[in-house]
Amino acid sequence: MNNKKAVLLKGLLGDNTVLSSLMVISPVIVCGNTLENAIALIYAFSAITFFSVIIGSFVPKRLPYAAKIIIYAIISSIVYIPVKTVAREFFPDVVTHVGIYFPLLAVNSLIVVQSETKFYRMSRASMIPSLVFYILGFDVVMIVTSFIRELLTYGTINGKLVDADTLISGLGLPFGGFILLGLMCGIYRKVRSVIRRDSGETGGDGNVSGN
Amino acid sequence: MFLVTELVALLATNLILTQALGTSTLFIAAGNKKNLLWTAITITVFTSVGSGAAYIINWLLPDTFADLTLLFYTLMVGAIYVILLTALYFAGSDSFETTRKYVHVSAFNCAVMGTLFTITDRADAYPQFNTFFNFVFSGAEAGTGFIITAFMLTAAFRKLNSAKVPASFRGFPAMLVYLGLISMAVYALR
Numbered sequence: 001m002n003n004k005k006a007v008l009l010k011g012l013l014g015d016n017t018v019l020s021s022l023m024v025i026s027p028v029i030v031c032g033n034t035l036e037n038a039i040a041l042i043y044a045f046s047a048i049t050f051f052s053v054i055i056g057s058f059v060p061k062r063l064p065y066a067a068k069i070i071i072y073a074i075i076s077s078i079v080y081i082p083v084k085t086v087a088r089e090f091f092p093d094v095v096t097h098v099g100i101y102f103p104l105l106a107v108n109s110l111i112v113v114q115s116e117t118k119f120y121r122m123s124r125a126s127m128i129p130s131l132v133f134y135i136l137g138f139d140v141v142m143i144v145t146s147f148i149r150e151l152l153t154y155g156t157i158n159g160k161l162v163d164a165d166t167l168i169s170g171l172g173l174p175f176g177g178f179i180l181l182g183l184m185c186g187i188y189r190k191v192r193s194v195i196r197r198d199s200g201e202t203g204g205d206g207n208v209s210g211n
Numbered sequence: 212m213f214l215v216t217e218l219v220a221l222l223a224t225n226l227i228l229t230q231a232l233g234t235s236t237l238f239i240a241a242g243n244k245k246n247l248l249w250t251a252i253t254i255t256v257f258t259s260v261g262s263g264a265a266y267i268i269n270w271l272l273p274d275t276f277a278d279l280t281l282l283f284y285t286l287m288v289g290a291i292y293v294i295l296l297t298a299l300y301f302a303g304s305d306s307f308e309t310t311r312k313y314v315h316v317s318a319f320n321c322a323v324m325g326t327l328f329t330i331t332d333r334a335d336a337y338p339q340f341n342t343f344f345n346f347v348f349s350g351a352e353a354g355t356g357f358i359i360t361a362f363m364l365t366a367a368f369r370k371l372n373s374a375k376v377p378a379s380f381r382g383f384p385a386m387l388v389y390l391g392l393i394s395m396a397v398y399a400l401r
Binding site: 022023024025026029030065066069070073074077078080081084085099100103104106107108109112113170173174175176177178179181182183185186187189190193 | 228229230231232233234235238278279280281282284285286288289292293296315318319320321324325328329332377378379380383384385386387388389390391392394395398
């Protein structure tokens, strides 16, 4: 994989938004238990994050840090309004079901904090594809988590009954989300370290203790 | 008995363990006990003051403009953010470099915004909760719940990051599974 491609795919594979950086995990843990929820949240997250980060890139860099953070949050809160209006048309039940997690997508750390430390240090031409892959990083994890949880909790795939022998109802609850995400996070890091070792790359494993 | 009942209530309504709100912030701050405590205290300030202000916003904002709630909450949290930074600057400009990072981490995250929306939802469902005092009390309760979870994580932090845990699961993955197990226990309490 050449260097340019690796940088582009970083948000999806090397530094996944959810599994590596642990950003935007609340909606995945609580609402990522059916594919229907996942699709609505993916739409909202992708639209809000993409447009907010793009618009936020026009905020003057010389402003104090706190002022920029507040402006980014205001921009995403404004972008949230049309996104919610459209969501109400296409996913009326999910918007009600997801409840407070819908507006919370607008204050996700990818927009409010990481945009300043990651995206706005790049040129706009390289920022846009990188941003798309960071968004896709969330989308893929949301889909995979929801698929597994819906199948094992309700025995359905996107609401359609399948022949599942064993159901684990707890997996659909927040504690099931915590445990499944923890396991996925560990598997992701194992796979990443094997790939890095094979390709001779070096990099941290996200260990917070330094051990 | 009162303390036990209150502790159970705090756990049962805990925003991290029941709604996964503020988990990322908790993990970011978890690396250092001092960071964790100060972040939790700053979040409590935001949730308590913010909840009081949210009550006023809900009271002033007509139902037809409900979609603007997030924008007004954001403006209000932004105002608290600036006021807190200014207060810390004048309280001790020497320690400002250290203390301001807690405000930066605590201002805009799911723990604060989630608290405001959760309390508002509860007030809509149960009109008897729709008082200024209840909003502030619930905000403080949510912040206290964050502090309790922070202590729970601190207690196990070293073990979850020890060399005995397989390298791939050391740190964040182990902490997620640990919070999941506590969340399961809290679910049984409800």
